[in-house]
Amino acid sequence: MTSHFFWNGGPVAFRSGETIAAALLRAGITDLGRPSATPGGRVFCGIGACQGCVIAVAGAAPVEACLTPAREGLRLGPLPAIGAEHA
Amino acid sequence: MKPTRFGPSLYGTNRFGMASSSPLHVAVIGTGIVGASAAHFLAAAGARVTLLDASGPAAGATGASDGAVSVASKRPGPMMDLARHARAFYVRCEQDGLFRGLFHRRSTFLVARTAIEADLVAQHGADLAAAGERVVEVDRAALLDRIPGLGASVCAALEIPDDGHALGYEITERLLATSRASIRRNAPVSEIVMRAGRACGVAVRNEFLPADAVLVAAGIGSAPLLGLGEILIPRKGQMAVTDRASVAGPAIDGHLMAASYLAAKRGIVRDNSHIGLVIDPLMTGQFLIGGSREDHRSDHSTDAATIAAILREALDLYPPLAARRVLRSFAGVRTASRDGLPIVGLHPHYAGVVIATGFEGDGICLGPFMGANAARLLLGERPEADLSALSPQRFARVEAHA
Amino acid sequence: MREAPILVVGAGPAGASAAATIAEAGLPVLLIEQRDQLGGAIHRQPAAGNEEHVWRPARHRRNWAALTARLQASAERIEIRTETIFLGVDSEGRFLFDDRHEACVFARRPRAAIIAVGAIETIRPFPGWELPGVMTAGGAQVLLKETGRPPEGPILLAGGGPLLPALAAQLAKAGNPPVAVLERGRPWNAPAALARLALSWAPMSEAAAYAAALAASRVPYRCGAVVTQAEPDGDGLKVSIRVGETQEPLLVRHLLIHDGIAPNRTGIPLPDPDGAVPILLAGDGREALGADAAILDGRRAAMQVLARLGHAERGAPSDERGLQRARDFQATLARALQAEPIVPPPETLICRCEGRSHADLAALAPDASAREIRLMGRFGLGACQGRFCGPMIAALRGQPLPTASPPRWPLRPVSVAALARLTIDETE
Numbered sequence: 001m002t003s004h005f006f007w008n009g010g011p012v013a014f015r016s017g018e019t020i021a022a023a024l025l026r027a028g029i030t031d032l033g034r035p036s037a038t039p040g041g042r043v044f045c046g047i048g049a050c051q052g053c054v055i056a057v058a059g060a061a062p063v064e065a066c067l068t069p070a071r072e073g074l075r076l077g078p079l080p081a082i083g084a085e086h087a
Numbered sequence: 088m089k090p091t092r093f094g095p096s097l098y099g100t101n102r103f104g105m106a107s108s109s110p111l112h113v114a115v116i117g118t119g120i121v122g123a124s125a126a127h128f129l130a131a132a133g134a135r136v137t138l139l140d141a142s143g144p145a146a147g148a149t150g151a152s153d154g155a156v157s158v159a160s161k162r163p164g165p166m167m168d169l170a171r172h173a174r175a176f177y178v179r180c181e182q183d184g185l186f187r188g189l190f191h192r193r194s195t196f197l198v199a200r201t202a203i204e205a206d207l208v209a210q211h212g213a214d215l216a217a218a219g220e221r222v223v224e225v226d227r228a229a230l231l232d233r234i235p236g237l238g239a240s241v242c243a244a245l246e247i248p249d250d251g252h253a254l255g256y257e258i259t260e261r262l263l264a265t266s267r268a269s270i271r272r273n274a275p276v277s278e279i280v281m282r283a284g285r286a287c288g289v290a291v292r293n294e295f296l297p298a299d300a301v302l303v304a305a306g307i308g309s310a311p312l313l314g315l316g317e318i319l320i321p322r323k324g325q326m327a328v329t330d331r332a333s334v335a336g337p338a339i340d341g342h343l344m345a346a347s348y349l350a351a352k353r354g355i356v357r358d359n360s361h362i363g364l365v366i367d368p369l370m371t372g373q374f375l376i377g378g379s380r381e382d383h384r385s386d387h388s389t390d391a392a393t394i395a396a397i398l399r400e401a402l403d404l405y406p407p408l409a410a411r412r413v414l415r416s417f418a419g420v421r422t423a424s425r426d427g428l429p430i431v432g433l434h435p436h437y438a439g440v441v442i443a444t445g446f447e448g449d450g451i452c453l454g455p456f457m458g459a460n461a462a463r464l465l466l467g468e469r470p471e472a473d474l475s476a477l478s479p480q481r482f483a484r485v486e487a488h489a
Numbered sequence: 490m491r492e493a494p495i496l497v498v499g500a501g502p503a504g505a506s507a508a509a510t511i512a513e514a515g516l517p518v519l520l521i522e523q524r525d526q527l528g529g530a531i532h533r534q535p536a537a538g539n540e541e542h543v544w545r546p547a548r549h550r551r552n553w554a555a556l557t558a559r560l561q562a563s564a565e566r567i568e569i570r571t572e573t574i575f576l577g578v579d580s581e582g583r584f585l586f587d588d589r590h591e592a593c594v595f596a597r598r599p600r601a602a603i604i605a606v607g608a609i610e611t612i613r614p615f616p617g618w619e620l621p622g623v624m625t626a627g628g629a630q631v632l633l634k635e636t637g638r639p640p641e642g643p644i645l646l647a648g649g650g651p652l653l654p655a656l657a658a659q660l661a662k663a664g665n666p667p668v669a670v671l672e673r674g675r676p677w678n679a680p681a682a683l684a685r686l687a688l689s690w691a692p693m694s695e696a697a698a699y700a701a702a703l704a705a706s707r708v709p710y711r712c713g714a715v716v717t718q719a720e721p722d723g724d725g726l727k728v729s730i731r732v733g734e735t736q737e738p739l740l741v742r743h744l745l746i747h748d749g750i751a752p753n754r755t756g757i758p759l760p761d762p763d764g765a766v767p768i769l770l771a772g773d774g775r776e777a778l779g780a781d782a783a784i785l786d787g788r789r790a791a792m793q794v795l796a797r798l799g800h801a802e803r804g805a806p807s808d809e810r811g812l813q814r815a816r817d818f819q820a821t822l823a824r825a826l827q828a829e830p831i832v833p834p835p836e837t838l839i840c841r842c843e844g845r846s847h848a849d850l851a852a853l854a855p856d857a858s859a860r861e862i863r864l865m866g867r868f869g870l871g872a873c874q875g876r877f878c879g880p881m882i883a884a885l886r887g888q889p890l891p892t893a894s895p896p897r898w899p900l901r902p903v904s905v906a907a908l909a910r911l912t913i914d915e916t917e
């Protein structure tokens with residue numbers, strides 16, 4: 001069974017147990033946004049150390065895509081945009 | 088005490104009796120914002136300056152603090168008045184290029200969350216207005232326009248539009264980079280060396296460094312150097328830094344200062360577990376959130392209970408912080424004097440020694456101005472403001488009576 | 490009052506081995522792992538719904554099966570908290586954890602702690618290493634194990650060390666062999682070291698299996714070749730490669746880099762085996778000796794804790810011998826693959842988090858203090874807290890990036906809301 005979360009508003013399919021990073025990469029999304037003068041986001045170390053894959057989560061604090069299991073309906077996007085909109 | 092002891096300055100000899108042809112050599116102990124400023128302006132006036140720091144530039148409170156250049160936060164009286172001078176000095180230095188890009192004008196919002204707090208804020212606003220400060224009342228709706236997402240508990244606020252922000256370590260770096268003062272890192276001064284009642288240099292480990300005059304701007308390290316252990320106390324402050332909430336520039340349009348902070352600054356609450364809350368939007372888009380005031384603590388460690396308490400307060404005041412992560416926690420050590428005022432002036436007993444310390448939680452605001460004035464004192468010039476309330480003499484008198 | 494547990498952080502081979510050893514001795518264990526599954530870097534398990542298992546040597550499969558069986562057997566004494574990140578120790582001696590599942594931070598006071606958080610890959614920086622499409626080889630491997638599928642499009646592997654051919658073989662077996670493996674060392678120039686390596690049976694038979702897989706897929710393994718630059722090129726990357734005096738471009742979709750591994754020590758409490766709460770490090774997080782040694786090292790740390798708490802004799806001498814063999818092997822390997830350091834051009838990014846370049850680093854005073862490097866240089870100040878720029882700076886400045894002492898918490902960024910919900914369990 002496949003489920004979906006949303007990246008920049010668009011649905012991304014994932015298989016249960018997969019990390020957000022794995023699903024994004026399978027969808028061909030390697031560029032996780034260029035939030036500021038500092039370099040853009042991307043999955044790099046895969047183990048939570050480099051923080052390069054940190055993404056915004058609507059209604060919560062950002063997470064590491066490489067550590068975080070994908071969950072149905074999550075609304076995700078590049079830092080810091082989505083995180084700032086608060087319920 | 089009136090500042091009447093100033094000798095001839097620009098011509099002939101300076102007050103330390105040196106012929107003006109051989110430049111005055113000043114040893115400045117401490118490369119915090121105060122020492123760096125003094126060194127900068129001394130060197131600009133032609134003095135030869137050697138800065139000595141036990142570690143390096145901004146190793147003390149200057150590198151572990153917030154950077155509110157704020158009149159809004161000051162206790163009424165000499166501090167409020169001097170902060171107005173000090174902030175004007177920032178504005179001048181920014182205009183003439185010295186602080187270009189480092190000092191940013193921005194409003195301080197004094198916010199109340201209860202009726203009692205609203206009274207305190209109103210009282211403080213009246214004190215500020217009396218000191219000549221612009222104070223604007225903002226109702227909740229207007230405030231929400233300025234700071235969307237503000238917590239439901241906020242019931243009253245005042246805007247102090249003429250405040251600003253600067254990072255202490257950036258100012259320190261700029262002051263040093265634009266002066267010819269020489270810096271010695273890893274140079275802990277163990278003693279001010281006296282000869283015939285006047286300073287003739289300092290001792291660093293086993294080395295003697297001659298100097299014509301000495302400025303002690305060593306923060307809490309000034310206490311052992313001057314025997315001020317009874318007068319200066321360390322006051323630890325814990326803070327948290329978040330990730331970026333905005334792409335460029337501050338994430339909100341002003342500095343949020345809770346009434347709980349004013350209560351601490353006005354001396355209404357004295358409690359090591361009290362949180363005097365400030366939420367400071369940095370130029371990087373990050374937030375700096377503080378803080379505690381823990382007397383007699385001089386370590387730099389942080390504890391989870393205190394940081395969590397700070398964050399709970401912060402979330403209540405500004406709930407959108409729930410979308411942020413804490414990148415680090417840190418603690419800095421403020422140097423507080425027994426009567427709460429800084430100590431700036433000539434040493435009451437030792438000729439050739441000037442003191443500038445005890446800036447507690449206000450040294451980023453006051454530091455550049457006070458450093459420049461310490462330089463003037465060393466050069467035998469009159470300070471640019473009435474510093475008599477800060478004179479070290481006040482403690483000499485107390486000591487004598489005791 | 491509950492009996493305070495022995496804390497084990499990290500459920501890789503070292504942590505699993507330590508946890509099992511302690512639990513088998515009858516003591517309660519709190520095992521903390523940031524992922525949703527146990528296994529660590531090498532035994533990263535496939536995602537729950539995924540049937541496509543990545544090929545790996547039988548020895549490693551057996552080792553992990555044995556460790557999981559031992560954990561299972563002592564399950565009633567092991568409290569496992571997954572999706573929970575160790576944040577460090579605060580000034581009051583509280584061990585802090587970020588429970589990502591519950592979105593709250595909790596504090597515990599264990600009787601002793603074994604920290605087995607593994608290694609971090611080291612990276613030799615070059616212009617463009619920060620681009621999307623560039624990943625560490627280990628990171629790519631972890632994802633490969635999780636999904637069972639290699640990334641699509643041409644892949645280039647570059648850097649140094651044995652992980653590169655291992656990953657290349659796994660990619661080949663999974664259906665997308667890399668276009669090449671570039672090893673910057675020249676092992677053939679160190680025949681003595683090569684000869685010594687040949688004596689290590691387990692790793693060499695593993696290497697032979699990888700070599701066979703590479704040969705079967707015709708993946709070129711080029712020594713003395715380095716990446717000098719990567720630039721964006723449409724959907725992919727234009728990679729400049731230098732071999733000897735010649736430069737050549739290569740168009741790929743993914744560039745996977747790796748220059749060895751080093752213990753992950755940023756923010757980790759200092760070892761204190763004799764403290765009131767003994768703290769030990771174990772596995773690659775103590776000394777990067779590889780997966781087999783990590784199992785021994787986890788047991789060694791566990792035995793030391795047990796001895797300290799009056800439960801057993803000090804560690805088995807065979808463990809020490811095994812660790813020494815691994816140390817010798819790693820040292821010989823390093824000699825075989827050693828390559829001259831390369832000074833990256835000034836525009837090369839050193840700190841990705843804050844966007845700081847080699848030129849910014851070079852502008853700092855040679856005797857700059859820790860504060861100056863952090864605050865004025867803004868190195869080690871970003872979200873990764875210096876884990877990646879730290880080793881680069883050490884290599885370029887010839888001195889380590891100064892770290893906070895005592896180490897600061899949180900050692901990883903933590904949600905403001907979760908930390909505000911801190912629960913403190915002082916009963917233990």
Ligand SMILES: Cc1cc2nc3c(=O)[nH]c(=O)nc-3n(C[C@H](O)[C@H](O)[C@H](O)COP(=O)(O)OP(=O)(O)OC[C@H]3O[C@@H](n4cnc5c(N)ncnc54)[C@H](O)[C@@H]3O)c2cc1C
Pocket residue numbers: 116117118119120121122139140141142143144145146147148149150151152153154155156157255274275276277304305306307308309312323324325326377378418419420421422443444445446447448449450451452453454
């Ligand atoms: C948490 C916190 C938040 C703050 N927020 C603000 C704010 O928002 N606005 C504001 O205006 N102020 C703020 N402050 C206060 C401000 O940081 C200090 O008042 C100011 O930095 C003091 O500067 P200084 O130069 O006097 O001392 P320091 O910066 O402490 O410098 C003293 C230097 O002397 C050196 N030294 C000490 N002993 C010796 C020795 N024997 N020999 C050689 N060198 C020695 C030290 O290494 C150090 O570098 C805050 C402080 C803290 C702790």
Ligand SMILES: Cc1cc2nc3c(=O)[nH]c(=O)nc-3n(C[C@H](O)[C@H](O)[C@H](O)COP(=O)(O)OP(=O)(O)OC[C@H]3O[C@@H](n4cnc5c(N)ncnc54)[C@H](O)[C@@H]3O)c2cc1C
Pocket residue numbers: 045046047498499500501502503504521522523524527528529530531532573574575576605606607608609610626627628630631652655750771772773774779780781783901
């Ligand atoms: C990305 C990567 C891939 C590797 N792949 C291989 C390979 O395929 N073959 C091989 O022989 N060697 C590989 N290695 C080397 C590998 O580190 C060792 O062989 C072996 O896995 C070490 O075991 P360990 O238990 O010491 O560490 P690890 O296996 O790395 O285990 C550490 C565990 O701690 C967890 N952790 C880390 N920080 C925290 C924290 N703050 N809070 C909670 N949990 C935390 C991690 O999620 C991990 O599960 C790899 C190394 C890396 C960095």
Ligand code: FES
Pocket residue numbers: 042043044045046047048049050051052053054064065066067628
């Ligand atoms: S890729 Fe490095 S933290 Fe996720």
